[in-house]
Amino acid sequence: MEGVLPINQVVSEVEQQEYIINMGPQHPSTHGVLRFLLSLKGEVVQYVQPHCGYIHRGIEKMTEKITYPQIIHLTDRLDYLSAHMNNEAVSLCVENALQIEVPERVKYIRTIMAELSRLASHQLWWAAFGMDLGALTTFFYGLRDREYILDIFEQTTGSRLTQSYNCPGGLMNDIHPDFQKKVKEFIKNFRKVLPEYNQLLTGNVIFHERTKGIGLLSKEDAISFGVTGPSGRGSGFSCDLRKSHPYSAYDKVDFKEILYTEGDTFARYQVRMDEMLESMNIIEQLIDNIPEGDYALKMKAIIKLPEGEYYQRVESARGEFGVHIISDGNKNPYRVKFRSPNFSNLSAIDSMARGFKIADLVAISGSLDLVIPDLDK
Amino acid sequence: MPFDIYDLSTFTHWIDTSLRAGMSPFWAVFTEFVLVGVVFLAFYAVVGLFLVYAERRICAFMQCRLGPNRVGPGGIFQTIADLIKLLFKELIYIKNADKILFNIAPFIVIIASFLALAAIPFGKGLQAMDFNIGIFYVVAVSSIGVIGILLAGWSSNSKYSLIGALRSGAQIISYELSVGLSLIVIVILAGTMQLSEIVEMQRDGWFIFTGHLPAVIAFIIFMIASTAEINRGPFDLAEAESELTAGFHTEYSGIKFAFFFLAEYMNMFIVASIAATVFWGGWMPLHIGSWEGFNHAMDFIPPFIWYLGKTAVIIYLIMLFKWTFPRLRIDQLLTLEWKYLLPVNLFNVLLMAFIVLKGWHF
Amino acid sequence: MEITGAQIMFYIFAAVILVFSVLTVTSRKILRAATYLLFVLIATAGIYFMLKYEFLAAVQLTLYAGGIVVLIIFSILLTSHISEKFEPISKMKTIASFLASAAGAILVSSVFIQYKFVATTKEALNVDMEIIGKSLLSYEREGFVLPFEVISILLLAAMVGAIVIAKKSDDKIINEDKIK
């Protein structure tokens, strides 16, 4: 629209134009390098086009050149907030293919670690979600409590974020002697802090106004889009693999699958808040009963999977994480596919955000809890 | 009257007469202008720096962290260091921006807050201009600031800025109504718009106590509406960093950004001082009925301390809002104003008029 | 003749008003024109302040600077893009408007020159709340209720007119529905 335009022509052009905004790749509320292309009418979102791939690293291609134990370290870099679950998925997949059974102790520790990761992930999500809605204080509360878990991780695994603690056949090393004590301390402390979270955010009137009835996702759509994890369970989609396809020690513990049927942002929020309680329940049931034994099986130096296809589903903090390994009998896989929960969750955002405002889009994408490296792979 | 020991009008009169004795009237007035200007500039800078520091410490206190604590004792020089950094930062010029408007916008915002500062009584006799329509003047002048924001948003030629500016425009135009009406409630009670007289009338009791329920309602509405008018959280939609990155000042850098930043804090100060003056008696000490001893003791605290203390409490309240609540959405913001605050306000005006007519106030 | 401070201020304000009035009508960018108009209005308010006519000055600031200019800018933000410019004014138009304004200037100044200004000796009326309130609500001499009502009807008519002009024509709406 350079140059001179008569006024009436200007008006008609403005009427016809779509008002398009690029939200991202550098934007505070996409939590990484994701780009939403929005078409707006006033403040109302007409459609959303997610553009991803800004940190596509070709992890699936890389796995074809490396051995199975090495894949573990790449899966950390997918969803870095549920690194432990991703590791577990690959380990379980390889173990199933080799048809070996890991010791009970390993199963228990894996489950505890996975639940701790889930707690840490949900804490970070809570922190960031509050910030998306403009309540900046939540960020520091969430991160403060997450620090305890990271300390526990650091003590046992030597790493705070990308733990690489699981490996085919067991664990990389045994738990730290203080592990049980520290975990119990953390849970005692966090049970006290969680009501504080609720006071700060959950009960707030503005928060209710901002989240209730926003970003509706029906159960049918959730299933069809494959929206899993807390986001799917907020729509009443019973997709908790810990319950339906138990792995590790989940068949030995008693816990509820959190389901909310409203399908709005608030329901997804509630699912995660309740899941934190459930995770603590699970850890409490296991932490005192970790059986004695080896922390890993003796594995061959070079792992070769028999020819065939293997699939493993695991419930990560954001939903169903899947590993599909196609082996041709060599020491490196023929093809590995990671089913990342964020990728499917993201695909629903257009149908969820249409007709809502920009501010709602931020709330919706926050409630989906997207981790960009996971969906970009 | 004991608190007249702190009456500064004799001091200012003495300056005036001694200046006039020494030079022609023109130069005397000119010197006074310059003096007042310099004092206000210095005050502006000091208050701005202090408020930024206070905001950081309060925010840190709310968020379980320390806040600035390295530069100087307790980090008090942190804001000065920031200022130096902002001064040295590159001023980025945007291609295809409307350069004139882009450069004018920060000045309009900051001049509006300067103008409002002129009418505020800091103590007895310590007021740059004592208009007989003081409140009206403050409301009028503060309504100019929004133009700076609108210009900034439009002239940056950025879509985020434009949305921020539009939001801010809608917001400020709406909330000006509530600010004005809640002040009118007190004007009805006081019968004057002159700020010095309003303060003087609260000698025996602040309006928030003597004005019964309507004054309390007016105060609450004023706090909500003025927080919205100065674009602070939870009403900071114009710059909503999680949605619009920084809203209307997305494209500003260096000292021009600092102007917006400073103006925001000064507006907060002005709003807080108006609230303190109109509802909490300005520089008037706290007097309770017939407690003579207590009242005497209170009188010995200088008025400037009273004034600053009240202002600080209200600023602290506004800061607490920001660091506690999530942000509203634009439609909710307008709903709050037009469907709740405005009707309540109109009713409140009637109620106050009724009370004043019946003479039920103290 | 010694120049007083008040005179200097007046000349500054007058110069601001003159310069920015001319800029307002000559600027080819619509938002700049609106901003220049803002400066004109503020300078006018400054002259009112000089005359110790604070109430009118404040009204000028709220209504014109803070109200009408904001609305003008607001509507510009909604409708126009930053790269838009008006067409340069044609020579004929320039000449015609120059002649018209010259004629207006002659008319006004001739009236002013003929009128004998008498300096009033009365003290400036201190406009306090009571006077403002009473004259606003009085319908007698010096009361403002009647003119106020007349103006409000005028404004209503203007608003209805604006809506009628701005409304989309009916057939267009129907067409749009068909498309959807």
Next chain:
Amino acid sequence: MNNEELKQKISAIESDLVFEDKQYLTITVEPEKFKGLALKLRNDKDLSFDYMFNITGVDYGDLLGVCYFITSTQFSHIIELKVKAKSRENAEIETVCDIWKTAEFQEREIYDLLGIKFINHPDLRRIFLEEDWVGYPLRKDYVDEVNIVER
């Protein structure tokens, strides 16, 4: 339903299917019949495969194929559908994104990385790589001398 029952039920629906008993019941289907079978699997009351939890595009060397993992949220039986495109250069498979919406993004990913075209896909663009990227990285014969270091 266990794998045997599933096998009977599905072979009653569609003929010429190859069944394999692996981790999940694996059904290989011709590309022409695939869309029809998928639709029937989704809509059959006793099967109701309503949730597709994974799609994997595979380069089999001579041909390109896609594995669809579908399950039923109601009966929680799982099958894997395998489709191999007819030719490698012009690999085409009918889209299923109107049956399972999640397929829209997943198919874009496969198109991006393996170059399988999905017929009737509403928005078949590259999703991770740039629009002007040459080649399909997940193919076994993909060569990129700049970015892939062979050891």
